[in-house]
Amino acid sequence: MDSKKALKIIELLDNFIKNPETELEYSSNFELLVAVILSAQCTDKRVNQVTRVLFKKYNTPRQFASLSQAELEELIHPCGFYHNKAKNLIACAKMLCEKFNEQVPSDFNSLVSLPGVGRKTANVMLIVAFNTPAIPVDTHIFRVSNRLGLTNAKTEEECERQLTNLFKSKKDLWGKLHHLILLFGRYNCKAINPQCANCILKDYCKHYNKKG
Numbered sequence: 001m002d003s004k005k006a007l008k009i010i011e012l013l014d015n016f017i018k019n020p021e022t023e024l025e026y027s028s029n030f031e032l033l034v035a036v037i038l039s040a041q042c043t044d045k046r047v048n049q050v051t052r053v054l055f056k057k058y059n060t061p062r063q064f065a066s067l068s069q070a071e072l073e074e075l076i077h078p079c080g081f082y083h084n085k086a087k088n089l090i091a092c093a094k095m096l097c098e099k100f101n102e103q104v105p106s107d108f109n110s111l112v113s114l115p116g117v118g119r120k121t122a123n124v125m126l127i128v129a130f131n132t133p134a135i136p137v138d139t140h141i142f143r144v145s146n147r148l149g150l151t152n153a154k155t156e157e158e159c160e161r162q163l164t165n166l167f168k169s170k171k172d173l174w175g176k177l178h179h180l181i182l183l184f185g186r187y188n189c190k191a192i193n194p195q196c197a198n199c200i201l202k203d204y205c206k207h208y209n210k211k212g
């Protein structure tokens with residue numbers, strides 16, 4: 001897709017979506033990191049229900065590092081995959097204490113060195129916590145970008161490469177376009193039964209125009 005058409009899509013989304021921001025609740029970079037790790041395979045709504053209770057009791061790397069696996073599992077149980085998530089969160093908190101002076105690091109390579117932190121989580125931290133250009137790609141962004149024809153990717157990593165290339169002259173837009181496409185995927189261009197008939201992007205959408 002040419003970048004002029006791609007920018008038109010982002011402009012339409014920007015007019016349509018009111019608050020293109022994360023829906024996770026947090027009050028520090030560490031809380032955000034915990035919430036993003038918990039959000040894998042889980043809705044932000046459920047993560048917020050869990051963290052509202054969790055963060056009242058524990059919300060620093062040192063506190064998380066001192067928790068037992070069983071204690072943390074019980075607190076995060078509703079988020080699913082609680083065994084691995086608890087293991088990673090405790091290991092991640094320990095590494096933050098030992099190597100990063102109890103602070104969440106602000107560069108990509110340090111972020112992905114933390115247990116439980118992959119490309120997507122690191123990129124979310126970059127845009128939300130540190131205002132650094134990145135395009136985190138999750139399942140919604142992967143699906144919507146391919147449907148629209150912004151990308152033609154087989155993996156989330158390839159999708160990220162294609163999006164950063166397509167919008168390479170608009171780095172200041174990266175964080176915002178991540179939230180715009182993600183929220184559009186979450187509420188409109190859903191995995192099952194996307195709302196094509198009333199879609200504001202249908203004139204520009206490869207998937208819709210292929211269907212005829």
Ligand code: SF4
Nearest residue numbers: 189194196199205208
């Ligand atoms: S027309 Fe359908 S597939 Fe295309 S962006 Fe809109 S909802 Fe998604």
